[in-house]
Amino acid sequence: MDIKTRDVSIPADWDRRGLPGWCYHSDALLDLEKEELFKTHWQIACHVSDLPNAGSFVSFDLCEERALVLRDASGELRAFHNICRHRGSRLVTKESGTCPNALICPFHGWVYNLDGSLRGPARPESFPSLDKDVFGLRPVEMEVWNGFIFLRFRPGPQPSVAEMLAPFEAEATAYRMASHVPTDGIWTEETPVNWKSVRDVDNEGYHVAMAHPALQDLYGSSYQDEPYVDGVSRTVGQFSPSKGRRWAVRNYKKLSRPQEHLPEDLHQKWLYFGIFPNSVIAMTPETVLFYQEFPVTVGRSTIRSATYRNRDEDRQQRAARYLTARIDRETVDEDIQLTIWSNESMASKSFEGFYLSDLEYGVRTHHNHLRKVLPVYTLEDAPEQADLAALNASMQRT
Amino acid sequence: MMAAPPPIDHDDPTAFLHMPVGKNGSGAARYAAAMQCYNNGLICAEMLEIYRRCSKFDLEDPIDLARYEEITVPAVCLPNQQEPTS
Ligand code: FES
Ligand SMILES: [Fe+2]
Numbered sequence: 001m002d003i004k005t006r007d008v009s010i011p012a013d014w015d016r017r018g019l020p021g022w023c024y025h026s027d028a029l030l031d032l033e034k035e036e037l038f039k040t041h042w043q044i045a046c047h048v049s050d051l052p053n054a055g056s057f058v059s060f061d062l063c064e065e066r067a068l069v070l071r072d073a074s075g076e077l078r079a080f081h082n083i084c085r086h087r088g089s090r091l092v093t094k095e096s097g098t099c100p101n102a103l104i105c106p107f108h109g110w111v112y113n114l115d116g117s118l119r120g121p122a123r124p125e126s127f128p129s130l131d132k133d134v135f136g137l138r139p140v141e142m143e144v145w146n147g148f149i150f151l152r153f154r155p156g157p158q159p160s161v162a163e164m165l166a167p168f169e170a171e172a173t174a175y176r177m178a179s180h181v182p183t184d185g186i187w188t189e190e191t192p193v194n195w196k197s198v199r200d201v202d203n204e205g206y207h208v209a210m211a212h213p214a215l216q217d218l219y220g221s222s223y224q225d226e227p228y229v230d231g232v233s234r235t236v237g238q239f240s241p242s243k244g245r246r247w248a249v250r251n252y253k254k255l256s257r258p259q260e261h262l263p264e265d266l267h268q269k270w271l272y273f274g275i276f277p278n279s280v281i282a283m284t285p286e287t288v289l290f291y292q293e294f295p296v297t298v299g300r301s302t303i304r305s306a307t308y309r310n311r312d313e314d315r316q317q318r319a320a321r322y323l324t325a326r327i328d329r330e331t332v333d334e335d336i337q338l339t340i341w342s343n344e345s346m347a348s349k350s351f352e353g354f355y356l357s358d359l360e361y362g363v364r365t366h367h368n369h370l371r372k373v374l375p376v377y378t379l380e381d382a383p384e385q386a387d388l389a390a391l392n393a394s395m396q397r398t
Numbered sequence: 399m400m401a402a403p404p405p406i407d408h409d410d411p412t413a414f415l416h417m418p419v420g421k422n423g424s425g426a427a428r429y430a431a432a433m434q435c436y437n438n439g440l441i442c443a444e445m446l447e448i449y450r451r452c453s454k455f456d457l458e459d460p461i462d463l464a465r466y467e468e469i470t471v472p473a474v475c476l477p478n479q480q481e482p483t484s
Contacts, residue, residue: 100427101430106454109450119434122450123450
């Protein structure tokens with residue numbers, strides 16, 4: 001399927017409700033979400049440029065699981081559980097770094113080759129001989145798509161990343177994002193809301209005119225959301241022809257100029273690909289970035305994000321890029337406030353649930369994807385928490 | 399100006415074994431290399447343990463520690479292949 005054959009139309013008559021409020025504060029549901037959404041769906045860990053040398057690594061924690069992605073001595077990328085085979089300690093404790101010739105567990109000192117095989121246990125004379133592969137690090141499923149490194153902790157219902165994102169392949173390739181380079185590293189922030197409230201806000205542009213003056217100034221008049229279809233959504237903001245009323249936008253519009261490698265229709269656009277359940281890859285002429293949110297508890301989430309830039313960048317482009325970051329940062333702060341307001345409504349017994357605009361159809365289609373994975377989301381009233389998993393399993397069977 | 403250090407040969411365990419004391423990450427790199435030397439029969443378990451003890455301390459010279467502990471330092475551990483010392 002390519003971008004033109006995706007059916008992104010909004011039905012004339014659709015159910016405008018959101019998920020029931022209980023879904024935003026149920027511990028039992030969160031356990032299911034961790035197991036059947038987060039661990040079984042593709043997650044963006046980082047970009048190939050975060051791993052420039054042999055031994056470069058990035059660690060990636062998600063819902064009590066932890067992975068590490070590294071470049072081995074021959075330059076190949078590998079992903080492993082960041083778990084020592086001895087007693088399970090994390091092998092790398094930092095978010096990123098370099099281990100020049102091997103991984104050493106900080107607990108007792110088992111040593112692993114960069115290909116994951118066991119080089120040897122500490123105090124080897126205290127063990128029978130250990131097979132280097134049997135006791136090697138456990139691999140995590142990994143796929144690189146246009147430079148982005150995706151991980152999946154357990155097999156799940158999604159096809160390969162390439163297949164899922166096939167409709168956007170041509171656009172992604174045009175940005176040459178695989179050869180982008182890091183800017184200011186991977187950024188994380190904890191926010192006091194359920195992860196779905198973050199996604200619900202991000203999945204609609206209805207609030208842009210109201211909440212994001214800079215985005216409105218940049219591309220508000222043309223903003224277009226395409227809903228989630230087969231796991232992916234797409235949003236386009238074409239720069240409006242006005243000069244820009246706000247300082248950052250005005251200067252950005254002045255400084256941003258056509259990137260030679262991009263086709264003309266992408267010269268003045270910000271573009272977003274939503275990837276079910278919790279990730280977005282966004283493109284501007286100057287940058288490509290990803291952002292995602294993970295649950296910490298029912299009421300807390302981690303937002304994680306990183307921005308990459310064109311490898312060759314002159315001063316003007318760099319200045320334009322700083323302005324994109326500024327506009328983006330402003331937008332993130334505004335969104336965080338919206339997620340708090342949205343999330344707190346879910347705890348109120350007086351709130352009767354969403355009633356969505358056609359401009360929020362993306363929220364509905366995201367929820368529909370959720371309902372397909374976990375049918376308990378369709379229950380209007382909270383089931384007994386102790387029965388929730390069993391109930392969901394029985395609903396999955398019917 | 400100092401000459402750039404030669405590129406590290408990933409297949410030669412002694413390259414990392416001789417990483418200069420004090421260099422960032424060198425304690426771990428030396429221990430990892432020592433494990434390879436142990437597997438190849440070049441050093442004994444006692445000397446490997448010395449490298450393990452030094453692995454989190456880039457400034458700790460395993461040769462000094464071995465001498466302090468009165469362990470015979472195998473030739474492969476000495477940067478210029480000096481005579482073994484104790
Ligand atoms: S837990 Fe890793 S060496 Fe013991
Ligand atoms: Fe927003």
